[in-house]
Every structure is written in structure tokens, then in C-alpha cells.
Amino acid sequence: MKTILFLGFIMLSINAYADRFSSAPLCYKPDKPLMFSTNHYIDRYNKEVIEYGQCINHFISEQEHSITLHKESIQQAREQLKNN
Helix, strand or coil, X not given: CHHHHHHHHHHHHHHHHHCCCCCXXXXXXCCCCCCCCCHHHHHHHHHHHHHHHHXXXXXXXXXXXHHHHHHXXXXXXXXXXXXX
16 A cells, blocks of 8 residues: 555656756757848847747756656665665
8 A cells, every 4th residue: 555655646747847948959950041131130030040949958857857857766765665
């Protein structure tokens, strides 16, 4: 009975944190114009491309961190199950 209650508690805990993680990046992807009329537009586009790359990389880092946390939680749950 303790095992069932414990596993239920673990599942509730995981579900509570599942909402914190985004399944898709919320990054603005710049559209490349057909023609650049001035250097200002070229510079602005290049800046937006860099910002987009940084946003994607940040999203990837957050997701990798979340994966690590989930794996650690799973391992802890397995260890506690073995100890009961």
C-alpha cells in the first residue's frame, strides 16, 4: 500500500511540474526580405538572425536541463521503490 501511495505522489509531483516546460520555442524567426534597400535593413536582419539563434539555443539548454531533472527524479523514485 505504501508503494502505491508513493508512486501516486511521484506521478502527481511530475504532473505538477510538467506545465512548466514549453514544448516549442517561442522565438521570432526573421523573414529574409527579397531585397535589402539600405545597410540599415541588412544590419537589422543580421541582428534578428543572431537573436533568433540565441533564442533557439536558450530553448535547447532549458529543455536539456529539464531532461536531466526528469531523469534524476526517475532514478530517485526507482531507488526509493527498491528501498521499500
